[in-house]
Amino acid sequence: DTAVSQTPKYLVTQMGNDKSIKCEQNLGHDTMYWYKQDSKKFLKIMFSYNNKELIINETVPNRFSPKSPDKAHLNLHINSLELGDSAVYFCASSSRGGNNEQFFGPGTRLTVL
């Protein structure tokens, strides 16, 4: 009965590789998000999708490409990984509206060597 799930939980890869992180929510929400948490625990939004449509793109490098095949899924593909991409990536979902709670997944810890 997991609400927001992410796979994988850990991802270790070499610089220059391409990798994907998957996110699924079973809460019936129409809005999904990707956040990046750096080594100092600072959380910053990267993308937001509403009904499969991109609504927030926070000056993230083009190497990051989100894909939403349906309302329940929002995947994150990263090309040409760099050392600075090492972080914990959180997926979240909510109903539309700024006062609605965002439900977070457990996070994916990405380590780029």
Next chain:
Amino acid sequence: AQSVTQPDIHITVSEGASLELRCNYSYGATPYLFWYVQSPGQGLQLLLKYFSGDTLVQGIKGFEAEFKRSQSSFNLRKPSVHWSDAAEYFCAVGVNTDKLIFGTGTRLQVFP
């Protein structure tokens, strides 16, 4: 620009002591305000939120927070801390497009 400030990076309290975590925000309109908690290796869990009405809001796990518009603050309180409250606490402001802007977090350590 919208921003959230959590002045205390790290707080240490004894179990049973009271707790107050500070949060100040900068936002032009009426803010939606949230407190989230992150336990080690976990995702974020909502403790409480404010968007209108009573300025003192109650949350889960015995937490409460008070919205003070004149001080642009939304401080989190708990009268008696338990060892299981040790975690990272994030204050956030919700802006019009569903975006959450987070503070830098306060790490709470609880001593027995």
